[in-house]
Amino acid sequence: MAELRVTELSTIEAVEARQWNALVGDDHPFLRHEFLHALEASGAASPATGWAPRHLTLWRGARLVGVMPHYHKHHSAGEYVFDWAWADAWERAGGRYYPKGLTAIPFTPAPGPRLALADGEDALAARRSLATAWEQAELSSWHLLFAEEGEVEAWQAACPALVARHGVQFQWNDAGYGDFEGFLAALTSKRRKAIRRERRLVAEQGLSLHRLEGDAIDEAALAHFFRCYEITYLERGRHGYLNLDFFQRLRRTLADSLLLVQARLEGRPVAAALCLQGRRTLYGRYWGSEVLADSLHFEACYYQGIEHCLARGLTHFDPGTQGEHKLARGFAPRRLRSLHYLADPGLRAGVARFCAEERRHLDAYCQAAQRALPFKA
Structure with a gap:
């Protein structure tokens, strides 16, 4: 079997839509080649807007076996997991927060898969190979946003240094x-x-x-x-x-x-x-x-x-981020986790403390939100 190779793409056009979509399936439209291409071709996600595509792909010889959207970001707009305070604190301390690495769907806070692998691929080995893409001097950090819970757990197993941040959305289930x-x-x-x-x-x-x-x-x-x-x-x-x-x-x-x-x-x-x-x-x-x-x-x-x-x-309706007014209309709280790699140990420790404190408040909020749902006992 050919050796696993990681390649960065500066545009989604560098890989055929047929190849990309064969891995991602059709249940999450935001991960499809057409959606990502529309963002780039329209100029919405481009170096000019602070979203420089660096999509990560895995190959065995000439065969595409893994894809993951990835960007070098020069700001934190359009992400919906807000790290502006982290950036400000780090730069006040003399550090450089941008550019950072980001795996997310631009302007789209919808939970879903982020890494798509071909059947038979070793998911742990794939993730460890991909981690080399953001362990570079140019980037201060890497952020994985709105991934599904199973994928979050898999990334934590592959890269224990990742810091988890907890969030919540309101979603409807049949x-x-x-x-x-x-x-x-x-x-x-x-x-x-x-x-x-x-x-x-x-x-x-x-x-x-x-x-x-x-x-x-x-x-x-x-x-x-x-x-x-x-x-x-x-x-x-x-x-x-x-x-x-x-x-x-x-x-x-x-x-x-x-x-x-x-x-x-x-x-x-x-x-x-x-x-x-x-x-x-x-x-x-x-x-x-x-x-x-x-x-x-x-x-x-x-x-x-x-x-x-x-x-x-x-069976599922994700109406978008924010808005606890959704509770009264039958949309239940759904816990989410983002993951964050911070290259500097001091910054990583500070962010970890912040996320731990934030989680305590979020735990209490989610318990209250669950009690506020309007369903019969």
Whole structure:
């Protein structure tokens, strides 16, 4: 058998989509070649924006046996696991925090696989080989974000020096509800009535909701969605991380993975939420609205997604990061861990202390969040 070889790629185009996708499968659209290529080709994830691709690939001879997205980052924006304070403290102490190594999906805090290996490959040996990519003088650190729990454990076994940081998201799982009424029946009477009231308010404002999939998302619908997406960011005084070219590329290359929830007023679209979907999971990602409407965000971003999952047999709904208001709508806390390699022993010790203290607070928060779920006892 040929020796295992690690190669860095400065662009996803350096490997064929067919080869890459054969390893990653189709349940996590963000890891697919088409998604990563759209980020790079549109300029959203590029050296000019502080995301220099350094994708890590494993080869045996001419055969691709492992792939992992990887970037050299020159800032910490667009990651959603915030280490700005670490960078500031280290640079105040005379260190250099950037560039750092990052394995994550740009602008996408969705848990999923990060390393994809061919069948029969030794996962421990693969991870130890990959670790050499960030043990270099140019990088202060390496960060693994939003990996699945099994992968986190495997990385810890391969590289014990990694520091774990705990986080939480709110996600929905199908417990055999059948349909939306079945889901409501599992809730307390108070919450059931509140959700029905929110959905009724949307209808009373003259708004109707429409779910478009795949080829049904035409250019006009996508252009309208993008206007709404930009509004969300312009309200905060800046443009979104992603541009129209990125979304147009997704429409051309990943149409079967797209779901657009469109809100219409008198037949005219006025708000939109764009989701991606795999074989088991719906991922709510991008939202915006041209109108102020009571409860419209809850309807478009949560209830329509739950209905879609139940109609399509998807068992899991990840509506995006943040927002404990999701608890009251049946989204349960899910614990996550990121992993961090800090080359300097002093910085590593300080970060480890910070993460241990942060975890104590998060443990208490998650216990309270679990008690706040609206399901019947």
